[in-house]
Amino acid sequence: MDLFLFIIALLINTTYAVLYRPVVLMHGVTSTAADMNELGGWLTASFPGIYVVSIEIGNGYEDSFLLPMNKQVELFCATVLADEHLHDGFNMLGVSQGSLIVRGAVEQCSLPVYNLITLVGAHQGVFGDPPLKSLPPQFWDLISKYAYEESVQNVISIAGFWRDPFQLEKYINRCHFLPDINNEREVRNETYRNNMLKLNAFVMTYSDIDETITPPQSGWFLGYASHSLQPETWNQSRQFTEDLIGMQTLSEQGKLHMFIGHTRHADAQHAPDKEFFFQNILQFFNNTLS
Numbered sequence: 001m002d003l004f005l006f007i008i009a010l011l012i013n014t015t016y017a018v019l020y021r022p023v024v025l026m027h028g029v030t031s032t033a034a035d036m037n038e039l040g041g042w043l044t045a046s047f048p049g050i051y052v053v054s055i056e057i058g059n060g061y062e063d064s065f066l067l068p069m070n071k072q073v074e075l076f077c078a079t080v081l082a083d084e085h086l087h088d089g090f091n092m093l094g095v096s097q098g099s100l101i102v103r104g105a106v107e108q109c110s111l112p113v114y115n116l117i118t119l120v121g122a123h124q125g126v127f128g129d130p131p132l133k134s135l136p137p138q139f140w141d142l143i144s145k146y147a148y149e150e151s152v153q154n155v156i157s158i159a160g161f162w163r164d165p166f167q168l169e170k171y172i173n174r175c176h177f178l179p180d181i182n183n184e185r186e187v188r189n190e191t192y193r194n195n196m197l198k199l200n201a202f203v204m205t206y207s208d209i210d211e212t213i214t215p216p217q218s219g220w221f222l223g224y225a226s227h228s229l230q231p232e233t234w235n236q237s238r239q240f241t242e243d244l245i246g247m248q249t250l251s252e253q254g255k256l257h258m259f260i261g262h263t264r265h266a267d268a269q270h271a272p273d274k275e276f277f278f279q280n281i282l283q284f285f286n287n288t289l290s
């Protein structure tokens with residue numbers, strides 16, 4: 001009799017156990033999957049039983065900057081699509097360069113993502129000395145002087161989202177990655193926009209003391225205005241005025257969530273940002289598979 005009740009109790013537990021949506025995490029440049037463990041721990045502590053996977057592309061550290069972005073997105077998608085835990089959909093978070101990988105993956109691979117969260121992203125690219133400092137010094141000149149050369153585009157990740165406001169035409173025509181996934185070219189890819197519009201929520205943050213992403217507002221799709229070092233306003237950004245990949249539509253639908261943090265760039269996924277994360281970001285993982 002006791003055993004019978006025990007089995008019933010087990011069945012009820014199993015049937016009604018909360019099944020949190022799995023989570024995919026993507027780290028930034030010159031780091032590794034382990035860099036996301038602290039943030040992953042916040043999720044597993046908050047949502048019992050949640051499946052969290054932190055993706056490594058190739059060997060992690062070196063491949064994070066020595067593989068072009070399109071290749072990184074391709075490898076990322078292959079890993080995610082091969083994970084059986086993720087077939088029914090998941091939430092996804094990318095940090096810094098990882099923000100571009102996860103967004104590129106939604107657009108290009110049509111991954112079944114519910115909420116897409118990007119922390120201190122580079123959605124409208126980077127330009128200037130601070131972003132180069134995350135790379136070994138021998139690469140600094142290569143990017144600042146030759147970013148749009150084919151040979152550099154083919155090997156260094158950051159060249160794929162180097163957006164020089166003094167050479168925007170060159171950027172649009174010769175940069176392999178960002179102008180494509182941002183639909184900034186004359187011929188747009190409607191699949192990119194349609195995939196973004198399938199999201200339940202798209203979250204973007206930047207830090208007002210970011211020392212790496214310049215301009216920091218790139219995390220909100222605001223890059224430097226043409227021929228200036230002033231970040232664009234929403235009215236000026238083609239992502240909003242022309243809805244190139246659906247930012248304006250997502251905003252009108254109440255699906256665009258924007259936050260400003262206040263930590264160093266490298267701390268966005270670590271203890272100094274924990275309170276910000278719990279206050280603003282954690283809610284986007286509090287959802288279940290039906």
Ligand SMILES: *[C@@H]1O[C@H](CO)[C@@H](O)[C@H](O)[C@H]1NC(C)=O
Pocket residue numbers: 046047282283286
């Ligand atoms: C998740 O949402 C439920 C329902 O709104 C709430 O009771 C719970 O505290 C939330 N969990 C976390 C970790 O925020």
Ligand SMILES: *[C@@H]1O[C@H](CO)[C@@H](O)[C@H](O)[C@H]1NC(C)=O
Pocket residue numbers: 107108109188189190191192
């Ligand atoms: C649009 O993107 C999808 C997904 O990457 C690709 O399969 C398709 O060929 C692209 N379409 C055009 C017109 O480039």
Ligand SMILES: *[C@@H]1O[C@H](CO)[C@@H](O)[C@H](O)[C@H]1NC(C)=O
Pocket residue numbers: 233235
């Ligand atoms: C931006 O648009 C708002 C209305 O949407 C307007 O009030 C504001 O003046 C505009 N700012 C600039 C810089 O054009």
